[in-house]
Amino acid sequence: MGKWQGLQYLLERPGHVVGPGFEPGPEILDFIRHDCRILVVGAGGLGCELLKDLALTGFGNIDVIDMDTIDVSNLNRQFLFRPHDVGKPKATVAASRIMERIEGVTVTPHVCTIQEKPLDFYRDHHVIVLGLDSLEARRYMNAVACSFLEYNDDGAPEISTIKPIIDGGTEGFKGHVRVLLPGITPCFECTLWLFPPQVKYPLCTLAETPRSAPHCIEYAKLVQWPNEHPHEEFDGDNPDHVSWVYEKACERAAQYGIGGVTYQLTLGVVKNIIPAIASTNAIVAGMCTIEALKIISMCSLGLDNMLMYVGTDSIYTLTSSYEKSADCIVCSPALRMNVPHSITLEEFVSGLLEHPSLKEYISAPSVSYGHMNLYMRGALEHMTRDNLPKKLKDLITSSESSEPNGHVGSSGAMFTINDTRLMAPVRVKVTFQ
Numbered sequence: 001m002g003k004w005q006g007l008q009y010l011l012e013r014p015g016h017v018v019g020p021g022f023e024p025g026p027e028i029l030d031f032i033r034h035d036c037r038i039l040v041v042g043a044g045g046l047g048c049e050l051l052k053d054l055a056l057t058g059f060g061n062i063d064v065i066d067m068d069t070i071d072v073s074n075l076n077r078q079f080l081f082r083p084h085d086v087g088k089p090k091a092t093v094a095a096s097r098i099m100e101r102i103e104g105v106t107v108t109p110h111v112c113t114i115q116e117k118p119l120d121f122y123r124d125h126h127v128i129v130l131g132l133d134s135l136e137a138r139r140y141m142n143a144v145a146c147s148f149l150e151y152n153d154d155g156a157p158e159i160s161t162i163k164p165i166i167d168g169g170t171e172g173f174k175g176h177v178r179v180l181l182p183g184i185t186p187c188f189e190c191t192l193w194l195f196p197p198q199v200k201y202p203l204c205t206l207a208e209t210p211r212s213a214p215h216c217i218e219y220a221k222l223v224q225w226p227n228e229h230p231h232e233e234f235d236g237d238n239p240d241h242v243s244w245v246y247e248k249a250c251e252r253a254a255q256y257g258i259g260g261v262t263y264q265l266t267l268g269v270v271k272n273i274i275p276a277i278a279s280t281n282a283i284v285a286g287m288c289t290i291e292a293l294k295i296i297s298m299c300s301l302g303l304d305n306m307l308m309y310v311g312t313d314s315i316y317t318l319t320s321s322y323e324k325s326a327d328c329i330v331c332s333p334a335l336r337m338n339v340p341h342s343i344t345l346e347e348f349v350s351g352l353l354e355h356p357s358l359k360e361y362i363s364a365p366s367v368s369y370g371h372m373n374l375y376m377r378g379a380l381e382h383m384t385r386d387n388l389p390k391k392l393k394d395l396i397t398s399s400e401s402s403e404p405n406g407h408v409g410s411s412g413a414m415f416t417i418n419d420t421r422l423m424a425p426v427r428v429k430v431t432f433q
Helices: 002-011 026-034 045-056 090-101 119-123 135-147 189-194 203-208 213-228 239-255 263-270 278-297 345-354 378-387 392-397
Strands: 037-041 061-065 106-110 127-130 165-171 174-180 306-310 316-320 335-339 366-369 372-375 413-418 426-432
Touching (some): 002 026, 045 090, 045 278, 135 189, 174 278, 203 213, 213 263, 372 392
Parallel strands (some): 037 061, 061 106, 335 426
Antiparallel strands (some): 306 316, 413 426
């Protein structure tokens, strides 16, 4: 049976814990090898492991996107890179190294930011696997995947529009694997509370009673830098800036008898970096790859829907099933609002800007109802400006005869909100009271 014997046993025989719709046969492996497209976002410590595991699992067409270049500090754990690669793009080198070592796989590198790629680029992949170290980047990719999601008239997600995301993350000896199926499982916005706030030190402690090396580093960055460089913003990616902070932190540490200030710690503090452990990356990447195989083949039941790994004391894992937020602006069928019968369109727009679930995401919303533009921004604003003082209910009632989906029933009226800050339109279901 050759190279893929293990996969053939798994994919060509029935089982008792298979996923819904699994039909064993050789065509599954053929699809994985030749037609399935996997996107890996990030080519760092976790990304290198993901590329290796996905390729060895049989996925024949992989894309990897990363904007960074290789630094000498990456070499201790990002095993695809060598000293002579320093300064080269991570995605390019990682793709080349995988294809050199693993026969029959095509890895296509993309050296750019995730925001530079059009939505169709992400739409063309069957599964997106994240190897990121930034919450902002995760939220962006979450919004991209959810922007493809469509709901039917009953409020159920259209299966063909679900773009699966597998998110892996590591912090030292801890890690997580998370499966996001937009419309089915909670998205990142549903569970932002899972991510702890960044550690911040009281300024009085930094200035008066420093007790640790990070206190000295933060003081040099937050107090001494702006005092001595009032017209230059500190840049954690600038080696000269980091070296200056390191030297000042060493002086302050010596003044207070504090040890442990190193350049590597300084870099970690100013950029909020938690040291990466190669073994944690390997474990988390392996679990992400297994989940990708499950999603593509349905050869086994998938993760529901988050797994935490802790390696500080032996090996411990915990699986948690989190629930979607009914009011999630990104993945829910519609955001619900109760408004008085007398509300005007202008008051409705103001209410959108003040809504706790919306205000973070919009600044200049446009409002439409079915195919009718109630209020538009930009060049078309003057065409709909006269609607602002009119009652919202009157506007949509007058359009019912021409709008097949515009009936104002007991369940409410559905509005579509657009904004330049949104990845995709937001639907708002309004109930008049």
